[in-house]
Amino acid sequence: MxxxxxxxxxxxxxxxxxxxxxxxxxxxxxxxxxxxxxxxxxxxxxxxxxxxxxxxxxxxxxxxxxxxxxxxxxxxxxxxxxxxxxxAERPARISQPLWKLTSFSQAILARGKQPEAKTLDIKIDYPSADEAQILQIERSAQIVRLHRLRLVDQMPLALEWAVVPRHYLGDELDNIRSLYKAFMAQGYEPVRAQQRFQAVALDTKNARLLKTPPNAPALLIERVSYLATGEVVELTRTMYRGDAYDFVAELSIGEHHDR
The missing domain is CATH 1.10.10.10 (Winged helix-like DNA-binding domain superfamily/Winged helix DNA-binding domain)
Incomplete structure (x- = not known):
């Protein structure tokens, strides 16, 4: 200018x-x-x-x-x-529909952009009582904890914490780029999911990773994904930058309604 x-x-x-x-x-x-x-x-x-x-x-x-x-x-x-x-560079806003089950990578690629995942931490562990209940497994069953930074065109967009029963993933844990591709490689296909949304403020650590100011608004989404058998394949909590990601819902009036 x-x-x-x-x-x-x-x-x-x-x-x-x-x-x-x-x-x-x-x-x-x-x-x-x-x-x-x-x-x-x-x-x-x-x-x-x-x-x-x-x-x-x-x-x-x-x-x-x-x-x-x-x-x-x-x-x-x-x-x-x-x-x-x-x-400073800012990520372009991404819109994702709520009526379709897609992975982060699928949603970004569909918009002609390049997704990337940087693994911040990965380990084999055992579930907490709450996690075991959600995942429908025993406390003695092994899980994989995966913490990743999700980027779009090299710009940080989201932080992800995934908890997955160990038997749904192969042995090459360090090479996971897309969880859904990793599931498919083992013969497991998520077919439905439940999501919960919560508005949060980013703490200093997470704000630094996402390159936003501390206390910047973010959207925390908890997703529980299921196989066709009804088994739970993943519990994922993802924190999206509030200035870069939109979720779009399509609503219709039901058969019985007041006019």
Whole structure:
């Protein structure tokens, strides 16, 4: 964006009128954040250096520096050493229908994007009492715990914690890219699932992995998947970035309803 255009965009937000209600640097950060969210400042574009923006807006350089720090803390901008500050890349929003059972990889590939899974932890363990009840197995039965970071076009989108009865997976646990493909390779095909949704705020650790600010909104989904026999094949909890993933439900009126 040209600097004159940026100046006009900032001033159109009424930056000056807001000065009396709080520190100017906070209002400047809020204005810049809004311009980023509206793609007036698109991902990858450069921000003016502190001195230039300060002179452009006739404000103090410290004010600009403080505003930039807020945006950096919120992971909205990034510093490239020797190059300056840039608008951080953001994942494109992904929509997934709720009426169809698909894996993460299938849903992403269907949209022409590239899914990726980074294993953060994997181990053979034994289920808790609650897990054993959900999975319909004994406490003495072995399970596989799998913790992964899910990415789309190299951008982090979700964190996944999966608990799977050991006998549904092969021996090559370290090479799992898609759980559903791993199930199919062993002759098991999930045919239905139940999901629970919960709005949550990301703690510091998970926010860092997903490259979002701490306390950013996320959607936690618990999925229990079943085979045609009724056996439970997986219990998965997935935490999706709230700014990048949409779930779409199609509703219809039943046969008996009040008009």
């Amino acid at each position: 040209e600097q004159v255009s940026l100046k006009e965009a900032i001033e159109l937000t009424g930056l000056r009128e807001q000065e009396r209600s709080g520190p100017l640097y906070k209002h400047l950060a809020s204005v810049l954040k809004k311009l980023i969210q509206q793609d007036v400042l698109p991902a990858g574009s450069a921000l003016p250096p502190e001195r230039e923006l300060a002179e452009m807006l006739d404000i103090g350089r410290v004010t600009v520096r403080s505003a930039y720090k807020i945006l950096a803390d919120q992971r909205l901008i990034e510093t490239r050493h020797g190059s300056g500050r840039y608008i």
